[in-house]
Amino acid sequence: MVPRGRPRDTQVDERVLRIAAALLLERGYTGLSIDEVAEQAGVAKTTLYRRWPAKDHLAVAVVARLQADDEITDTGDIRADLVNYLEKIAAGLNRMRAAGHREGPSAGTVGELVAAAARHEDIGRLTRKQYAERNTLALALIEAARVRGELRADLDAEPLFDQLAGALYYRVMITGAPVDRAYVERLVSSALERNLTCP
Amino acid sequence: MVPRGRPRDTQVDERVLRIAAALLLERGYTGLSIDEVAEQAGVAKTTLYRRWPAKDHLAVAVVARLQADDEITDTGDIRADLVNYLEKIAAGLNRMRAAGHREGPSAGTVGELVAAAARHEDIGRLTRKQYAERNTLALALIEAARVRGELRADLDAEPLFDQLAGALYYRVMITGAPVDRAYVERLVSSALERNLTCP
Amino acid sequence: MVPRGRPRDTQVDERVLRIAAALLLERGYTGLSIDEVAEQAGVAKTTLYRRWPAKDHLAVAVVARLQADDEITDTGDIRADLVNYLEKIAAGLNRMRAAGHREGPSAGTVGELVAAAARHEDIGRLTRKQYAERNTLALALIEAARVRGELRADLDAEPLFDQLAGALYYRVMITGAPVDRAYVERLVSSALERNLTCP
Amino acid sequence: MVPRGRPRDTQVDERVLRIAAALLLERGYTGLSIDEVAEQAGVAKTTLYRRWPAKDHLAVAVVARLQADDEITDTGDIRADLVNYLEKIAAGLNRMRAAGHREGPSAGTVGELVAAAARHEDIGRLTRKQYAERNTLALALIEAARVRGELRADLDAEPLFDQLAGALYYRVMITGAPVDRAYVERLVSSALERNLTCP
DNA sequence: CACTAAACGAGACGGTACGTCTCGTCTTCTG
DNA sequence: CAGAAGACGAGACGTACCGTCTCGTTTAGTG
Incomplete structure (x- = not known):
């Protein structure tokens, strides 16, 4: 398939995402205005909509880039990992x-x-897929630890990871409590140690 | 303090919240329109804004009422509770x-x-306070179980409840996985049983 | 007919008109807000509406008081008068x-x-009546001058006064030109001297 | 200067002004509602506000178009003109x-x-400029008549025209008296004939 | 080099909701 | 009853976005 017509200006993506990120981080989602992004980026709105079909898509793209690659590593020490x-x-x-x-x-x-994910089916699919991948990796990590005997044999991995990741989201979005290294360690401890007393 | 002037019509709150709830549940947040609520409730917009300073506040009030009274009970069986x-x-x-x-x-x-809670400082304070109360109740439940020996003595209650509630929010908002009775039971089991093998 | 109930507070009229005048002169008609007048006068809106059926009526009352009594005098010198x-x-x-x-x-x-006079029939009637009185006085003045021979015998008094008063209003409302003593004198001269050359 | 962007739809102005005129004449100034004009003209409110920054501006435009071209003609007979x-x-x-x-x-x-002209400085400037033009034409007419000897040599043209136009406005706005052909003729006669008796 | 196809800048446009601002009416309690 | 206080209905206003459109202009590749 031969490309026809004028090729897209690749610098546009870069510039727009940079400026959109700045606006989003500085003023929040509402403060991220398509008109303003276009103006600050020296780009026509048409050009934006050619790349991202709606503001939500642009915002997701911005955040995706900010999150980048959360690498997962398996050192053999499940707690540390x-x-x-x-x-x-x-x-x-x-x-x-x-x-x-x-x-x-x-x-x-x-x-x-x-x-945004709820408003647009495509965004929902995309983000859920990404989270599914993340989940898969984490579950594999846990499973490996179970197999090598670090975790108990009849462990239910799915709710375990839900608990860990969920606690973080819960605090950030709902209770507003801090989420720092100390908390993460308490959290992992709480999740991995036995809580019920042995009868 | 003596009340002065014409008292507020208490029926208005009732009617508005009912209709707003219907709209919110039927059409989602964007579909909840102040103008429409006012019209359907047979109420002037002014009256709405006198009670809720912005649409966000109304929406929060609607949801708060839907959640309403999640009573917590202590039967002595922490798992069941x-x-x-x-x-x-x-x-x-x-x-x-x-x-x-x-x-x-x-x-x-x-x-x-x-x-909405992030956009308006007052909403943020309010909801965090409500969630704090809920948390307090749950932590008391857990603490009681610990004291009577159902849970281990050195239990860290805060992350434990974060894990439980967080997992629910995480699935509903992030992964989109179902949250039903079966899952809740798996979740509680996962959180309460020991996960690390005893060395 | 015996008056029953609490008598009206006569100070209210005074206070309200004074404050309304201040607002009207300072901020113009739009800036004259009933709510603000009530608040600044320490008076309930009810009280205002008991005296003046609408904002327009209050405004007219304010202006009427500002204009006060334009006395007309007949010295025998029609030009000077x-x-x-x-x-x-x-x-x-x-x-x-x-x-x-x-x-x-x-x-x-x-x-x-x-x-305002156009919006409310009663205001229209009232102001037209007042202007009619003013007109009557002025026409009488002119007529007297005519009778005693100062003005020509077949003078048409009505348009003459329209011209004089009208020119003032025209400049103030339409062209925005100044209306000072010098202009008034030019105006009277222009109206009284013959303009057409004698054939 | 090259035109950039999508050109304005010239039909919009036409349609809007027509409908606004109808509303204004039928229901008066208050009855001229931006929302209704927009709806009836099949035009978005945004489009209206892009052309006229406020309701006042639209109203002025409507009336300006109604008045339109009051042509002035010089036949050599100043009275008739x-x-x-x-x-x-x-x-x-x-x-x-x-x-x-x-x-x-x-x-x-x-x-x-x-x-409206008083509320918005720009409207004031505009309308005063238009009235100034009208005045200029009328003054030229009078001046020409003076030069050719129809009017007396030391005539003061400015107050003369103020008197004529002013009388019309005065009757229409203030006294409510009729302004028809008969009156206009009396008015011109009154203004042009000498009123003072020759001493 | 002409031609085609698409990207691009600019900005008008439709649509829609928001929140604000008055006005004039009403309801309650107090003197 | 007058008055203070303030809720209420009604309705327009002007604003702020979004996402689409319509231009004219540029930038490639192709015959």
Whole structure:
């Protein structure tokens, strides 16, 4: 398939995403205005809509780039690996938390993205797929630890990871409590140690 | 303090919240229009804004009323009590999930509310306070179980409840996975049983 | 007929009119807000509406009081008498001109009063009656001058006074040109001297 | 200068002004609602506000178009020319008089326009400029008559025209008296003949 | 080099909701 | 009853976005 017509200006993507990121982080989701992005980027609105079909898509793209690659590593020490991985997730969330001037404790932008995923089926599919991949990796990590005997044999991995990741999101979005290294370690401890007393 | 002037019509709150709830659940956050609520409720917009300073505030009030009284009970069986309580939370979330057109897997409305809390400092304070109360109750439940020996003595209650509630929110908002009774039971089991093998 | 119940507080009228005048002159007709007048006067809106059925009526009352009594005097010198009288009218108009911060050249408040008279039949009747009285006096003045031979015998008094008063209003409302003593004298001269060359 | 961007739809101006004129004449100034104009013209409110920054501006534009071209002609007979020209002005005023419900004697709409000119500096400038042009033409007409000896050599043209036009406005806005051909002729006679008896 | 196809800048446009601002009416309690 | 206080209905206003459209202009590749 031969490309016809004038090729897209690749610098546009870069410039737009940079400026959109600045706006999003500085003023929050509402403050991210298509008109303003276009103007600041010296780009026509048409050009934006040629690349991202709606503001929500642009916002998702911006955040996706901010989160980047949360690598997962398996050192054989499940506790350390989980702490390590969860900390990366926490870092991404904390970055969102700063968005929107007031820098209140709650990460409104994360909420907006959830809403965006609900508004647009394609965004929903995309983000769920990405989260599914992340989940798969984490579950594999846990499974490996189970197989090699670090975790108990009849472990239910799915809710375990839900608990870990969920606690982070819960604090960031709902209670507004801090999510730092100390908390992550408490969290992993709480999740891995037995809680019920042995009868 | 003596009340001065014409007292507020208490029926208005009732009527408005009922209609707003219907709109919110049927058409989602965007479909909840102040003008329409006012019209359907036979109320002037001024009257709405006298009670709720912005649409966000109305929406939060609507949802607060839908969640309403998630009573927590202490039967002496911490596992059953937690399952019971989490199911109530899950029910509330699932109700939100249905909100808005496509009945997609993700509860966009919850995300909007998180965003609303971030946009308005007062909403943020209010909701965090409410969640803090809920947390307090749950932590007391857990603490009581610890004291009477159902849970281990050195239990860290805070992350434990974060894990439980967080997992529900995480699935509803992020992964889109179902949150039903079966899952809640798996979740509580996962959180309460020991996961690390004894060395 | 015996008066029953609490008698009206006569101080209210005074206070309200004073404050309304201040607002009207300072901010113009739009800036004259019933709510604000009530608040500043320490008076309930009910009380205002008991006295003046609408904002327009209050405004008219305010202006009527500002104009007060344009006395007309007959010294036997029609030119001087007219100049004298027109100057009083001009003074009233110039007072209105200052109204509304921008102190532009045009007296918007006069226009608003005209509009008010058109909106409310009763205001229209009232003001037209007042203007009719003024007219009657002026016409009598002119007529007397005619009878005693100062003015020509077949003079048409009605358009003559229309011309004089009208020119003032025209400049104040339409062209924005100044209306001072010098102009009034030119005006009277122009109206009284013959303009057509004698054939 | 190259035109950039999508050109304005010229039909919009036409349609909007037509419909706005209909509303203004039928229901008066208050009855001229931006929302309704937009709806009836099949045009977005945004489009209206792009052309006229406020309702006042639209109203002025509507009236300006109604008045349109009051051509002035110089036949060499100053009396006839003045009558002719004043009649055109009177016609415009009488058209305004009909505007708004009660078809009362006073042209409230003219008052509203005066008020509009006072509220917005730009409208004031614009309308004063237009009236200045009209004045210039009329003064030229009078001046020509003076030069050719129809009017006396030391005539003061400015107050003369003020008197003529002013009388019309005065009757329409203030006294509510009729302004028809007969009156215009009396008016011109009154203004042109000598009024003082020769001493 | 002409021609085609698409990207691009600019900005008008339709649509829609928001939140604000008055006005004039009403309802309650107090003197 | 008058008055203070303030809720209420009604309705327009002007604003702020979004996403689409319609131009004219540029930038490639192709015959």
